Amino acid sequence: GDRSAAERLRDHVATQLTRARERSALLTGAVDDHDLVRQHSRLMSPLVWDLAHIGNQEELWLVRDVGGREPVRADIDELYDAFKHARSSRPELPLLGPAEARRYVAEVRDKVLDVLERTPLEGRRLLDGGFAFGMVVQHEQQHGETMLATHQLRVGDPVLDAPPPPPGGPVGPAEVLVPGGPFTMGTSTEAWALDNERPAHQVVTDPFFIDTTPVTNGAYLEFIADGGYADPRWWSEAGWAHVREAGLVAPRSWQRQGDRWHRTAFGVTAPLDPDQPVVHVCFHEAEAYARWAGKRLPTEVEWEKAARFDPATGRSRRYPWGDEEPTERHANLGQRHLSPAPVGAYPAGASPLGVHQLIGDVWEWTSSDFRGYAGFEVFPYAEYSQVFFGPDHRVLRGGSFGTDPAAVRATFRNWDYPIRRQVFAGFRCARDAGRDEST
Ligand code: AVJ
Numbered sequence: 283g284d285r286s287a288a289e290r291l292r293d294h295v296a297t298q299l300t301r302a303r304e305r306s307a308l309l310t311g312a313v314d315d316h317d318l319v320r321q322h323s324r325l326m327s328p329l330v331w332d333l334a335h336i337g338n339q340e341e342l343w344l345v346r347d348v349g350g351r352e353p354v355r356a357d358i359d360e361l362y363d364a365f366k367h368a369r370s371s372r373p374e375l376p377l378l379g380p381a382e383a384r385r386y387v388a389e390v391r392d393k394v395l396d397v398l399e400r401t402p403l404e405g406r407r408l409l410d411g412g413f414a415f416g417m418v419v420q421h422e423q424q425h426g427e428t429m430l431a432t433h434q435l436r437v438g439d440p441v442l443d444a445p446p447p448p449p450g451g452p453v454g455p456a457e458v459l460v461p462g463g464p465f466t467m468g469t470s471t472e473a474w475a476l477d478n479e480r481p482a483h484q485v486v487t488d489p490f491f492i493d494t495t496p497v498t499n500g501a502y503l504e505f506i507a508d509g510g511y512a513d514p515r516w517w518s519e520a521g522w523a524h525v526r527e528a529g530l531v532a533p534r535s536w537q538r539q540g541d542r543w544h545r546t547a548f549g550v551t552a553p554l555d556p557d558q559p560v561v562h563v564c565f566h567e568a569e570a571y572a573r574w575a576g577k578r579l580p581t582e583v584e585w586e587k588a589a590r591f592d593p594a595t596g597r598s599r600r601y602p603w604g605d606e607e608p609t610e611r612h613a614n615l616g617q618r619h620l621s622p623a624p625v626g627a628y629p630a631g632a633s634p635l636g637v638h639q640l641i642g643d644v645w646e647w648t649s650s651d652f653r654g655y656a657g658f659e660v661f662p663y664a665e666y667s668q669v670f671f672g673p674d675h676r677v678l679r680g681g682s683f684g685t686d687p688a689a690v691r692a693t694f695r696n697w698d699y700p701i702r703r704q705v706f707a708g709f710r711c712a713r714d715a716g717r718d719e720s721t
């Protein structure tokens with residue numbers, strides 16, 4: 283029979299909650315208890331902290347706020363408040379142990395599924411389109427990617443397994459011209475879009491060229507071979523200070539063996555694939571490469587225009603390929619593979635202008651600071667994005683192979699410090715188009 287839109291939305295929410303939990307269970311079940319409680323990097327929490335933090339956020343928003351129910355564990359809120367304790371200090375906290383943390387998240391989830399059954403998904407902005415549930419799904423999936431990054435930093439035998447990504451293919455010209463003029467950036471209609479993606483607004487750009495693919499390992503090797511890491515001409519002042527102080531000579535996890543380069547990922551060392559996008563570079567490395575190549579990083583505005591603007595209609599799409607949700611034909615998302623795919627692996631995911639792999643594979647550094655759009659309103663809490671606005675963070679776009687489809691779209695904004703390399707981040711280049719080229 284016909285199911286109502288409300289029933290379908292409720293089923294969708296339940297499915298997304300379950301998918302997120304299956305992933306958390308996989309990432310926290312793949313290692314033993316000792317590995318769960320220890321710190322694999324000072325940049326990351328112990329995995330067992332992520333797990334109980336996921337449950338605590340779910341309790342705060344869905345059990346207490348939406349459900350109006352009694353707290354499950356009010357006594358642990360402070361331990362799992364990300365602003366109270368730096369990641370480096372979390373192993374010393376009196377955290378729930380692995381078994382306790384698993385019981386806690388399961389108890390919270392039972393209550394949440396009951397709340398979901400009984401709550402009309404309307405009548406209050408927090409509930410519209412299932413937003414509060416969508417926010418919690420995205421939060422768990424974001425921590426799924428964070429936990430995957432912790433696995434990447436973990437030293438030891440491999441514990442995660444996945445089939446290799448699909449092969450690369452033709453991508454057309456190296457760069458395409460994006461016409462100047464207005465386009466719609468951000469969204470006011472995407473139900474689960476987070477506050478920093480809102481509202482939809484018009485932005486006018488100059489014409490510009492953008493690379494049709496992310497920069498590959500092979501291209502990045504040429505920068506290294508040309509002495510790029512030792513040449514201050516390519517680096518900003520802050521970037522040069524950082525590359526010297528940190529002693530950077532190559533992306534994170536690369537090793538030179540004679541004249542061959544290898545890369546270690548998730549405990550497996552293998553020859554570098556020259557056709558895969560480079561991953562685990564910081565903003566400064568991306569910026570230096572672009573300057574060496576005679577180009578620059580795209581601004582966040584340019585990235586979103588390349589990803590969404592359809593020149594045939596003037597409309598902005600939800601994704602480069604159109605408005606349909608990502609499938610495995612469109613993009614390398616969802617931890618289906620444990621690496622980026624070679625360029626040209628997703629022709630069905632290209633934009634109307636022929637720009638490939640904007641969604642999935644690697645997060646892409648942009649040259650933009652993280653700021654609120656004109657008309658930005660905190661919703662529903664300032665600690666999701668507003669407290670990070672300002673000159674300290676750069677925006678990353680598009681998601682990586684470790685990003686779940688529920689947690690990315692062409693309006694989605696990620697951010698980090700310009701020195702960070704633990705993110706599954708790469709980049710593509712852009713350049714100005716002269717007036718004569720644009721007509
Ligand atoms: C959007 C990925 C920068 O991990 O710091 C998780 C997401 N916010 N819990 C982060 C987030 C609160 C956030 N990023």
Ligand code: FE
Pocket residue numbers: 335339364421425
């Ligand atoms: Fe969090």
